[in-house]
Amino acid sequence: PCDGVIPVTSSIWVFASLVFFLFQSPFWILNIPSEEMARGLMRRTVCAKSIFELWGHGRSSGELYASLKNYPMDKMLPYLQPDSTYKIHIHTFNKTLTQAQKIKKIDALEFLPFSGKVNLKNPEHIFWILEDYGMDPNNVPEEPFHLYFGRWIADGQRELIESYSIKKRHFIGNTSMDACLSFIMANHGRVKPNDIVYDPFVGTGLGGMPYLGSGIAKFVLTPGGGLLISSAHFGAYVCGTDIDYNTIHGLGKASRKNQKWRGPDENIRANLRQYGLEKYYLDALVSDSSRPIWRKGTLFDAIITD
Incomplete structure (x- = not known):
């Protein structure tokens, strides 16, 4: 799998996108200056499914956990307060997990300092585990090629x-x-x-x-x-x-x-x-477009055609 990385600032997001035909992966890591800019992007795009604030990633569970432990605690704590609510989703690309497997993966994150209460219906904060099992449905690996964990920011306009x-x-x-x-x-x-x-x-x-x-x-x-x-x-x-x-x-x-x-x-x-x-x-x-019907002068800023 290949991650397209665009260096802009130190803020990193993982982009669940439909550009995998270019990058050989449905996940795209990119840098965006602010969360508001990320939300603005998702308010318009029909090509991207969701965008997340990336807290950690790796090519194995061990690498993911090590990456999460190195993520700055001051950036985590605002979303892990005792008076907050949260839930954790798991999304796998090119593989289906059983409910027991999902629970096991969520339980493995117990080292993260979650202090709030779990709320599955209407949480304040939603966290996602994203696993990439490649592009070949006929050759699905036992373990994912890449794993990501992050805080959900917004969905795109696929609907x-x-x-x-x-x-x-x-x-x-x-x-x-x-x-x-x-x-x-x-x-x-x-x-x-x-x-x-x-x-x-x-x-x-x-x-x-x-x-x-x-x-x-x-x-x-x-x-x-x-x-x-x-x-x-x-x-x-x-x-x-x-x-x-x-x-x-x-x-x-x-x-x-x-x-x-x-x-x-x-x-x-x-x-x-x-x-x-x-x-x-x-x-x-x-009107016949080969015979101009408009008066002379600046009427339009652009011509866009299929």
């Missing part, structure tokens, strides 16, 4: 992928943008409230993205399949154009199986209304 799934979308087309990719693109564009998103190839309007520039007014072009919903989710006002009159107005044949024609309310506005985002919808126009 947005399911909440905004195309399968649940009122209006879809043949080229509808995947929800996960839409939010990734929105984050690349640094979408923020009150930005204006323009998609010149809006299609069915299934995503969106504005750009965070340095000026007062911020606008974004997001051509390609529709990226309006993800931008509206982050508070951007969205609009677009498309050459297909039927797509803009929700007319013609449906893209869904066993549905011949689109319904009377299958359109871009209906998609945003479905998610309570209709107030961010400006309009959609029929």
